[in-house]
Amino acid sequence: MDQNKMWKPSIIWNQYSKEDAKEIFAIHIPRADIDDEIGWSHTKSGNYTVKSGYWFLSGENQQQLNKSTFWNHFWKADIFPKWKHFLWKIFNNALPTADNLIKRKIAGINPTCYLCKSQDETLAHMLRDRQIAQRIWSGSLGIVAENGKHLKIQEWIKNFLNLFKKRKEECLDMEVDFISTLWAIWVHRNEVIFRGVIPNPERIMMIGKDHSVRLNTRKKRQDRQLANSSQEEHADHNKHQFQEWTIGNKASTNVQTLVVDGTWKKNVKTNQWQATIAWKNVNNDPKEEAASKIFANSAEQAEAYAILKAIADMEWRSPGLIIKTDNTEVITALKSNITTNKNIDNIIKDIKRIANSYIFISCIKVGREEVKLAHKLATQARKS
Structure with missing residues (x-):
């Protein structure tokens, strides 16, 4: 869910403490499909009625049946x-x-x-x-x-x-x-x-x-x-080694490089925290960038949100991306097929889902110096 479209925090403050409210807003709601539910397709409400059943059985509703078949194929289409x-x-x-x-x-x-x-x-x-x-x-x-x-x-x-x-x-x-x-x-x-x-x-x-x-x-x-699911790797990740998560083929002629950063700062005196995210395209239009305040409860969650924001914003602008991040835990979570950090698990699922619309994506762990452009944007957003 786009955090900019969520309820304003002032609505929540009266019922919960500020920390509770921030925790609520930091929870990521995945955009994956929900479980199927039983319904009757021949009424607008989805509830069965005797009248709709009669017309269905009498054959009077044959045109509607044909429409239903079309929509069944449509929603199942692999597009x-x-x-x-x-x-x-x-x-x-x-x-x-x-x-x-x-x-x-x-x-x-x-x-x-x-x-x-x-x-x-x-x-x-x-x-x-x-x-x-x-x-x-x-x-x-x-x-x-x-x-x-x-x-x-x-x-x-x-x-x-x-x-x-x-x-x-x-x-x-x-x-x-x-x-x-x-x-x-x-x-x-x-x-x-x-x-x-x-x-x-x-x-x-x-x-x-x-x-x-x-x-x-x-x-x-x-x-x-699907064919190789039984042979998936469960590598032992080392924080000091080169970390990279890649899908697809880099043969695309239009691969853009993005730097991302999520800042998360806790005030020791007040025990409150604030977070911002930012991304910037470093080899194309200098205006291709974004920065905003968000709700996040940890540094790795802020970084995961930054990556999600970047690939969502660039989804239809480029067929390939190289994303540079200075956070090892997010790379580890992306490379793993099991839950490694419940705090970012749902965000990781959405990153992987959107990544499938690209021909190529690579997310690389780099030093802080290489993401300084995104870090500067995120810091400015936090201070604004």
Whole structure:
């Protein structure tokens, strides 16, 4: 959970001591999937009713049954969680396109498409109907998008996804490329609006290809990990030796190096503590950095939060990362397949989960001098 979105501590102070409240806010809530629960898919509430059961058995609800089958396949698909969330928004017409924002009475919205400058932006126009999108579909997958203009965009997408499911063996890569192209169009649209980038079909194809490669690399990595699970190493870690946790292949041409630091300071007189985290990209845009105050109950927990923040912020900016940290305990926890420190266990799980969306990640133990840029940012944030 993003700590910036958590309840303000002033709400808690009245019920607990400051130390108790800080301990509560320092607890990391993992973003992993929760356990399955039994539910009835033919009512909005998920609870069974006699009426819904009758219509289900009578065959009147056959269309709903087909929808249910589609969603079952959809949620089980081995794709990035962000892609599932993105597609869900498309199917529910919930993406913040210009027409949707105007319908919600958001003031100051320009209805014109930022890429073609000639028509109003709708979901179908953005993803399929405008000329730049049609060129992308034709060039990347050989799809003549104009032939589907009579369909709602949601049905057009579902038809292709259902086709790929039926021909899974021969269309597995096409399914990934199809979803990746939708995502790339949306990402580039946002680049044009919020970063002033010039519309460029080649940029869309580059984004789509990059994310297709990431997903396929992640799948291969997971297959290897599953095949070798019985042969996992349980190395004896030495704090004085070189420490590194690595996944993936460094062959990527775009690997960024980040330094991270988590500061944690306890006031001996008041017995209270405070923490900050920071990261900085040392070989790219000098503005790629972040620093903030957090709730953490130890130095290693603050450092783990710093690494989590760094890889989450950089998740869609680079396919590969080298992260430098001066904390040995976090590296040890990352390298271990068993719980080594309950204080950071859930944070480590989220780090590993997000790391699977990268082609390559390496987390290296270095000396304090090498992370001084991040340490300076964290110190400034703590004093602010």
